[in-house]
Amino acid sequence: MSQELTGLPDSAAAGVYLFCFACPAVLPAIGGPGLEDTRAVSCEVAGGVVAVVAPVNVEEYSGPASEANLRDLAWMAPRAFHHETVIERVMRSSPVLPARFGAIFASQESMARFLARHHLAITRFLESITGKEEWAVKGFLERSKAEKRLLEADDRFLKLPSSPGIRYMQLQRLRAEAGRAVASWAGTVVQAIGKELEREAADVRTMKPRAPDAPEKMFEEIANWAFLLRRETVEHFRERVEQVGARYREWGVHLEVSGPWPPYNFCPSLGDDEESDSSRSEMPD
Numbered sequence: 301m302s303q304e305l306t307g308l309p310d311s312a313a314a315g316v317y318l319f320c321f322a323c324p325a326v327l328p329a330i331g332g333p334g335l336e337d338t339r340a341v342s343c344e345v346a347g348g349v350v351a352v353v354a355p356v357n358v359e360e361y362s363g364p365a366s367e368a369n370l371r372d373l374a375w376m377a378p379r380a381f382h383h384e385t386v387i388e389r390v391m392r393s394s395p396v397l398p399a400r401f402g403a404i405f406a407s408q409e410s411m412a413r414f415l416a417r418h419h420l421a422i423t424r425f426l427e428s429i430t431g432k433e434e435w436a437v438k439g440f441l442e443r444s445k446a447e448k449r450l451l452e453a454d455d456r457f458l459k460l461p462s463s464p465g466i467r468y469m470q471l472q473r474l475r476a477e478a479g480r481a482v483a484s485w486a487g488t489v490v491q492a493i494g495k496e497l498e499r500e501a502a503d504v505r506t507m508k509p510r511a512p513d514a515p516e517k518m519f520e521e522i523a524n525w526a527f528l529l530r531r532e533t534v535e536h537f538r539e540r541v542e543q544v545g546a547r548y549r550e551w552g553v554h555l556e557v558s559g560p561w562p563p564y565n566f567c568p569s570l571g572d573d574e575e576s577d578s579s580r581s582e583m584p585d
Contacts, residue, residue: 314355314356314357314358314407315355315356315357315358315361315404315405315406315407316344316353316354316355316356316404316405316406316407316408316410316411317334317335317353317354317355317356317403317404318351318352318353318399318403318404318405318411319334319341319352319353319354319383319386319387319390319398319399320351320352320386320387320390320396320397320398320399320562321349321350321351321352321396321397321399321415321422321426322349322350322352322390322393322394322395322396322397322426323348323349323350323394323395323426323430324345324348324350324394325393325394326350326352326390326393326394327343327345327350328393330342330343330350330352332386332389333382334354334355334356334382334386335354335356335379335382335383336379336382339354339355339356340354341353341354341386342354342355344408344411344412344415346412346415346416346419347416347419347423348423349415349419349422349423349426350394351411351415352386352387352390353411354386356404358404358406361402361404362404379401380401383401384562387562388562391560391562394426395426395429395430395431395432396426396429396562396563397422397425397426397429397563397567397568398562398563398564398567400564418570421568421570422568422570424568425567425568429528429563429566431530431531432502432528432529432530432531432563433528433529433531433534433559433560433561433563434526434527434528434529434559434560434561434562434563434564434565434566435526435527435529435534435537435538435557435558435559435560435561436524436525436526436527436557436558436559436561437497437523437524437525437527437541437555437556437557438509438521438523438524438525438555438556438558439490439493439509439521439522439523439524439553439554439555439556440519440520440521440522440553440554440555440556441482441486441519441520441521441522441552441553441554442518442519442552442553442554443482443520443552444518444552445550445551445552446482446485446486446551446552446553447482448552486522486553487522489548489551489553490522490523493523493544493548493553493555494506494523494525496540496544497525497527497537497540497541497544498527500527500529500533500536500537500540501527501528501529501537502528502529502530503527503528503566504525504526504527504528505525505526505565505566506524506525507524507525507526507565508524509521509522509523509524510524519554522553526561526565526566528563528566534559534560537557538557541555541557542555
């Protein structure tokens with residue numbers, strides 16, 4: 301079963317924009333604006349899987365104007381926002397397999413062929429994700445605070461001589477050593493926190509922390525996890541994050557938890573597919 305995609309001018313190169321796959325429970329909620337107010341969300345249904353889609357002008361994403369569009373924050377930002385908004389709306393009614401921004405097919409027929417080809421993998425994922433949510437935990441390091449605590453924990457700091465000149469020279473040496481030791485110490489702390497939190501999760505993914513965009517930033521990202529949680533354990537998990545974070549806070553380590561998010565980090569890889577005709581198309585990996 302499919303719904304007719306409407307909302308494009310006759311001259312547009314019509315394509316099918318994929319937001320996500322979901323279960324039939326979401327069907328009553330299908331509707332509302334897609335990437336743009338004039339292009340409504342629709343669906344393609346096959347064998348118990350719903351593809352949540354909307355019409356799109358392919359040339360905006362893969363034609364001559366596409367590179368300029370994708371570099372233009374004023375063009376990109378509202379579309380990326382609507383992409384996430386549609387997925388989050390679907391998540392209220394059904395488990396989802398989200399597509400990343402820019403997954404486009406040339407026609408409803410090619411979308412249907414793709415769905416048929418990957419139907420088993422999609423179905424299995426939707427079954428496995430039912431009743432679960434993705435939550436993110438990030439760890440941040442206040443380096444100056446960590447260095448100070450490492451320095452104060454050093455036995456040699458407590459035994460510094462009283463002579464001002466010698467004391468100053470030895471103190472500077474200890475501070476330099478503490479500064480060099482922070483990275484190794486932080487890595488050990490991150491491993492310990494990760495092992496403690498993963499006991500609470502059905503699954504976990506560890507991602508590379510984002511590099512600081514400014515060297516002088518007070519907080520440096522040192523950990524980035526995605527946890528797949530059973531819905532009934534979410535509150536307990538959040539309390540656990542708070543407890544673990546409190547233990548390390550005085551040492552300059554801060555934990556931040558957020559969610560629920562679309563389960564991008566746990567999706568199966570459906571790979572590139574000849575049916576996905578836009579050069580900007582990208583299925584979850």
